[in-house]
Amino acid sequence: MDKKESEFLKKIKTKFKIDGKVQRDRRIWISITDDKLIEICKWMKENGFVHLSAISVTDWLKDGNYELTYHLWSYDDKILVTIKTRINRNKPNIESVTPIWEKNAQIHERELHELFGVNFNGNEDLVPLFLENWKGPAPFRKDFDWRDFVRDEFYDKKNEREQVYYD
Amino acid sequence: MVKRSEKAKTMRKIIKAIWIFNWFNSCGFAELVPLVGSRWDMERFGMIIVGTPRHADVLFIAGYQTHKSIERAKRVYEQMAEPRVVIALGSCTMTGGMYWDSYNTIKKLDDYLPVTMYIPGCPPRPEAVFEACEKIFEHVKELE
Amino acid sequence: MIKEMEPAPKGSEYDFYFGPAHPGSGNFGVKLKLEGEVVVSARADPGYLHRGFEKLMEYRTPLQNAVLSDRLCILEPLNWNLIHAEAVDELMGIDIPERAKYIRVIMAELSRIQSHIIWYGVFSKGVGFDTGFKLAFGYRDYIMDLFELITGGRVYPAGYICPGGVRRDFPKDTKKKILKVLDKMNKIIKLEELENPAMNARAKGVGILKLKDAIRLGATGPVIRGSGMNTDVRKEEPYEIYDRLDFEVPIRKEGDAYARYWIGIEEMKQSINIVKQALEELPDGEVIDSSLKKPKLTTKIPEGEVYVRNEISRGEAGIYMVSNGEVSPYRTKVRGPDFLHMIPVLEYLLKGVQIADVPAVYWSLNICPADMDR
Secondary structure, three states: OOHHHHHHHHHHHHHOOOEEEEEEOOEEEEEOOHHHHHHHHHHHHHOOOOEEEEEEEEEEOOOOEEEEEEEEEOOOOOOEEEEEEEEEOOOOEEEOOHHHHHHHHHHHHHHHHHHHOOEEEOOOOOOOOOOOOOOOOOOOOOOOOHHHHHHHHOOOOOOHHHHHHHO | OOOOOHHHHHHHHHOOOOEEEOOOOHHHHHHHHHHHOOOOOOHHHOOEEEOOHHHOOEEEEEOOOEHHHHHHHHHHHHHOOOOOEEEEEOHHHOOOHHHOOOOOEOOOHHHOOOOOEEEOOOOOOHHHHHHHHHHHHHHHHOOO | OOOOOOOOOOOOEEEEEEOOOOOOOOOOEEEEEEEOOEEEEEEEEOOOOOOOHHHHHHHOOHHHHHHHHHHOOOOOHHHHHHHHHHHHHHHHOOOOOHHHHHHHHHHHHHHHHHHHHHHHHHHHHHHOOHHHHHHHHHHHHHHHHHHHHHOOOOOOOOOOEEOOEEOOOOOOOHHHHHHHHHHHHHHHHHHHOOOOHHHHHHHOOOOOOOHHHHHHHOOOOHHHHOOOOOOOHHHHOOOOOHHHOOOOOOOOOOOOHHHHHHHHHHHHHHHHHHHHHHHHOOOOOOOEOHHHOOOOOOOOOOOEEEEEEEEEOOEEEEEEEEEOOOOOOOEEEEEOOHHHHHHHHHHHHOOOOEHHHHHHHHHHOOOOHHHHHO
C-alpha cells in the first residue's frame, strides 16, 4: 500500500536534505527551512505536482512563529505532499510562489496577507480582498480575541436581555 | 366612520399586492426562491419579483448581513418610494444568531434600518413568510 | 445591403458594476470595463458574506462545529457536513460502522442531485428560459420533503452527519419513499435533455476554457471535466464506500458553457444510480460509534493534523485540521472550489465576451458565494 509513497519520499530525501514521513497511503508530510522553498517547489512542479490545492498559515503563539503549509497534488501519481515551513511571527516575510503556480497561488497569498499579515515578496497585487475599511489588527491572529471585541463593540452590558453574552 | 390620515388612505389603496425587490441574501436564496417556484407559487397572491428598487414595495432582508452588504442595503432602501416596508427574516437579524461572535456581521438590524416585522426561524419555512405577508395586509387595513 | 457595424472608437471605455443588487447576479460583484458591447477586463469584488468561519470553529467543540458546518454553503449542506465529520473521525482514529457509511453516501448523493437541480434552474433563468427555473424549484421540493423526514430540517439538517456516524437511523418506509422520489427526478431530467433553441444559441461556443488554462488557474470538478480532464476525487482516492459502487464520470472536450451544463445533467443520472445501488446493499447494525453516542463537552481531540479531500457538487473540497490536544481544533482551514472558480477563472473567461453573454458564462461555473467568502 505505502510502497509508492515511500519510494517517492526516498527520492526527495536523496535530492534535498529534509525531514519527512508517510502518514498513510497518499499522504506525505515534509518539513523544510524557508530558504529552500522556491527550489523545492520548482522541482515538485517539474515532477508532476501541477495542482496547488491550498496554502494555509497556523499561528503558534507560544513558539512565536507562523507555520506555512503548501498542499500539492499530482494527477499522475495520485499523492498529496504537504510542505511545512516556519517563519517569525512579528516580521512575517517569505518568498512568493507565484512564478511557479501563477494565479492559483496569487489569490491564496492575497487572502493570507489580509487575514494574518504575512508579506509575500514578489506578489504585486496584495490589496484587501474581503474587508472594507478595516482598521483593526490582522483578524485571524491568536492574540485578537473575538468574543471580547464583540462584547465591547456591539453588545450592551446594561441591557437585561443581552446579559447572556457576558457569561 | 373612522377618520384616517392621507398616508393611511394611500397605503390602503396601493398595498393590495406586494412587489418584492430582488435582494436574495445568503439564507434567503434557499428559502425565498422556492416561493417563486411552482410548489409555493406566490404569484397567485399577486406578489412578483421586480428588478429595480423604484418599483418595489417590500425589501426582504433575509439572513445575516456584513458591514459591506448593509451599506448596499441602505442605499437600496433609500431609493424605494413611499409607502415601503422592511421585513427581516431569521434569527441573525434579531440578536446576531449563530454568528454572534464574528467580527464582521451586524447583530441587530434595528440599529441600521427601520424594521416593520421580524420572522423567526433558522431559516423560516415558506408558510411563515406567507403568514407574515397576510399580517401586513391586515395591519395596513387598520392603519390610522 | 446591410452595412456592418463599426467597432467602438478607442478610448471610449466605461465602467459597469455587475453587483449584488443586479437581478442577474447573486451576492457577488464583478467590476467590468467595457468598450462598446465587449468586455475588456473584469475584476472580482468578493466579501459580502465574510463571517470568518475558520476562527469561529476554534471556539466550539466538534459536535457544535458539526451544526455550524452545514452553513458553509447553503446550497449543499450535507456534503460539507460529511467532509467535516471525516476530518474529525480521522483525527480521533475512529472506525465508523458499515450502516453509517452507506447512509452517509445516500444523503450526500441526494444533496448533490438537489444542488444540480438548482444549477439547472438558475442557469436557465440566466439564459432566458424561465419555465425551466420555475419547474426546477418545484421539483426540488420533493427532495426537501425527504430531508425533512430523515433529518428534521428542510434546508439545514442540524449536523445530521456528525463525527462517529450519523445522528439517528432512517424511519420506517424510507426506502420506498426514496425510490418514489427518484422516479420523479427522471421527469425533470427528460425536460433538461430536450434540444432547446434558447440553450443552443446562448450557451454553445460561449466561455471556452482550454485544458492547460484550467490546470494553471486551479479549476476542479465539472469545470475541468468540461475541458477534457478525467479526474474525480471519488475515483482517485475513494472515501466511505465509493470503491464498492459502480458509476461513471462524464467528460466533454469542448470546454464551453454547454459542455459544463451537459455534465451536470449526466452527473444527476449517475447519482440516481448510486443511490439505488446503496439502498439495495444497505446492511443492518448500529449507526454511530459507541464512544460518541452520548457526547460530552469535555472530550479531547488527540494531537495531530490531517488533510481530507472530497468531491462536492462544485468541485474539490478540502479541510486541513490541526489539533493540539484541547477540546476544540487549533486551526481549521477550509478549501472550497469556488474560491478559485470565482476569482481567477471568472476574470479570465470574461475577457472578450459580449455583455449579453455575461450571465451565461457566470452561471455556467456553478458558483456559491458563501463558499468563497466563508
